[in-house]
Amino acid sequence: xxxxxxxxxxxxxxxxxxxxxxxxxxxxxxxxxxxxxxxxxxxxxxxxxxxxxxxxxxxxxxxxxxxxxxxxxxxxxxxxxxxxxxxxxxxxxxxxxxxxxxxxxxxxxxxxxxxxxxxxxxxxxxxxxxxxxxxxxxxxxxxxxxxxxxxxxxxxxxxxxxxxxxxxxxxxxxxxxxxxxxxxxxxxxxxxxxxxxxxxxxxxxxxxxxxxxxxxxxxxxxxxxxxxxxxxxxxxxxxxxxxxxxxxxxxxxxxxxxxxxxx
Amino acid sequence: xxxxxxxxxxxxxxxxxxxxxxxxxxxxxxxxxxxxxxxxxxxxxxxxxxxxxxxxxxxxxxxxxxxxxxxxxxxxxxxxxxxxxxxxxxxxxxxxxxxxxxxxxxxxxxxxxxxxxxxxxxxxxxxxxxxxxxxxxxxxxxxxxxxxxxxxxxxxxxxxxxxxxxxxxxxxxxxxxxxxxxxx
Numbered sequence: 001x002x003x004x005x006x007x008x009x010x011x012x013x014x015x016x017x018x019x020x021x022x023x024x025x026x027x028x029x030x031x032x033x034x035x036x037x038x039x040x041x042x043x044x045x046x047x048x049x050x051x052x053x054x055x056x057x058x059x060x061x062x063x064x065x066x067x068x069x070x071x072x073x074x075x076x077x078x079x080x081x082x083x084x085x086x087x088x089x090x091x092x093x094x095x096x097x098x099x100x101x102x103x104x105x106x107x108x109x110x111x112x113x114x115x116x117x118x119x120x121x122x123x124x125x126x127x128x129x130x131x132x133x134x135x136x137x138x139x140x141x142x143x144x145x146x147x148x149x150x151x152x153x154x155x156x157x158x159x160x161x162x163x164x165x166x167x168x169x170x171x172x173x174x175x176x177x178x179x180x181x182x183x184x185x186x187x188x189x190x191x192x193x194x195x196x197x198x199x200x201x202x203x204x205x206x207x208x209x210x211x212x213x214x215x216x217x218x219x220x221x222x223x224x225x226x227x228x229x230x231x232x233x234x235x236x237x238x239x240x241x242x243x244x245x246x247x248x249x250x251x252x253x254x255x256x257x258x259x260x261x262x263x
Numbered sequence: 264x265x266x267x268x269x270x271x272x273x274x275x276x277x278x279x280x281x282x283x284x285x286x287x288x289x290x291x292x293x294x295x296x297x298x299x300x301x302x303x304x305x306x307x308x309x310x311x312x313x314x315x316x317x318x319x320x321x322x323x324x325x326x327x328x329x330x331x332x333x334x335x336x337x338x339x340x341x342x343x344x345x346x347x348x349x350x351x352x353x354x355x356x357x358x359x360x361x362x363x364x365x366x367x368x369x370x371x372x373x374x375x376x377x378x379x380x381x382x383x384x385x386x387x388x389x390x391x392x393x394x395x396x397x398x399x400x401x402x403x404x405x406x407x408x409x410x411x412x413x414x415x416x417x418x419x420x421x422x423x424x425x426x427x428x429x430x431x432x433x434x435x436x437x438x439x440x441x442x443x444x445x446x447x
Contacts, residue, residue, distance in 0.1 A: 054352060056348055056352065079275070084356075084357070088354055089354075091351065091353070091354045092354040095353075098348070100343075102345040102346060102349035103349075104346065104349070104350075104368075106371065115353075115363060116350075116355060119355065120353065120354045120359070164353070165352075168353055
């Protein structure tokens with residue numbers, strides 16, 4: 001039941017890779033305008049959760065609702081055309097950013113941004129270009145409009161990828177460790193764009209190791225361990241006064257390592 | 264033909280996949296000269312009569328299609344999975360992802376290998392002279408024989424093949440340079 005401002009609702013999501021139980025019954029609600037940051041150790045299921053929400057991985061059981069559209073896990077019929085179309089509709093509502101950016105190398109930045117709006121949303125070219133330029137301005141890359149991705153730095157690539165996702169005007173943006181593949185000096189520019197988006201009320205779910213960023217930009221921090229959500233709440237509560245032993249241990253180890261990243 | 268073959272080899276549909284695999288296995292497992300003979304001399308007994316030139320073109324196309332199928336399959340698989348995921352995540356249907364994202368990149372990857380195959384095919388076109396297609400070698404033989412100029416005739420034939428492949432190589436080099444532009 002979409003309550004009006006509930007954008008994402010994940011219900012009892014399970015995922016097995018072979019006999020490995022990676023997600024063990026995850027429930028997660030995300031409201032309109034909320035920025036949710038998911039933290040946890042490597043292998044805790046954070047990334048898999050994100051990939052299951054837009055069905056890049058077919059969940060083994062459970063259901064996902066994005067903007068009122070509910071899709072149930074259906075691993076036995078994952079290739080059926082009806083299920084594929086439902087998944088495509090979910091993906092139109094939930095944009096995704098990747099650790100490796102995944103810009104299309106054979107297209108210019110502008111072509112990267114307009115291909116899906118034109119071919120999927122059927123926008124006329126001039127409208128798609130206008131939209132693309134607006135978002136390029138937003139991420140500060142209008143001067144790179146006609147470059148190929150190979151000419152961009154990692155930070156610029158990720159910002160271009162963010163603009164590309166925004167051009168589809170999704171209801172929620174999902175970031176899968178968007179700064180993990182970046183040189184340290186390039187992380188800031190990407191986080192800045194994300195922080196701006198969060199403050200403007202973009203609904204987002206971010207898997208991150210950047211605790212400072214989570215503290216600054218998150219409305220809610222979710223801590224995951226062995227495929228379950230252990231603890232969640234406002235950043236100051238989870239990051240400063242965690243209740244669960246595993247969260248405490250994770251943050252302790254993170255502080256000991258001294259960096260801004262925990263792994 | 265090769266792109267279709269490659270998509271067939273990568274298809275999850277067992278019938279399409281089986282058909283494409285049979286094609287590749289059959290063609291690569293038999294000599295080209297046997298295929299040429301079969302198409303020109305054996306097919307007519309099944310009621311399919313092809314004149315020499317179409318038979319020769321068909322034989323070469325059928326044969327090289329199988330090799331190119333394997334090259335395209337490898338090229339498609341060499342495109343990183345993240346590219347496909349990025350396309351899907353933008354809501355592109357699978358066909359659009361293949362057409363706009365995967366195939367253009369696969370084509371770039373396989374261009375050098377395809378160039379090799381084309382050069383080999385130019386030279387293998389000499390084989391169809393045995394069924395009387397008037398190509399370079401056939402002309403050399405018929406021109407040289409009556410006047411006892413076989414040495415000159417065959418040297419000219421060899422030069423013609425050489426020049427053809429050089430021209431093709433130059434063309435290919437330019438193509439590769441053009442496609443590499445986006446890497447700089």
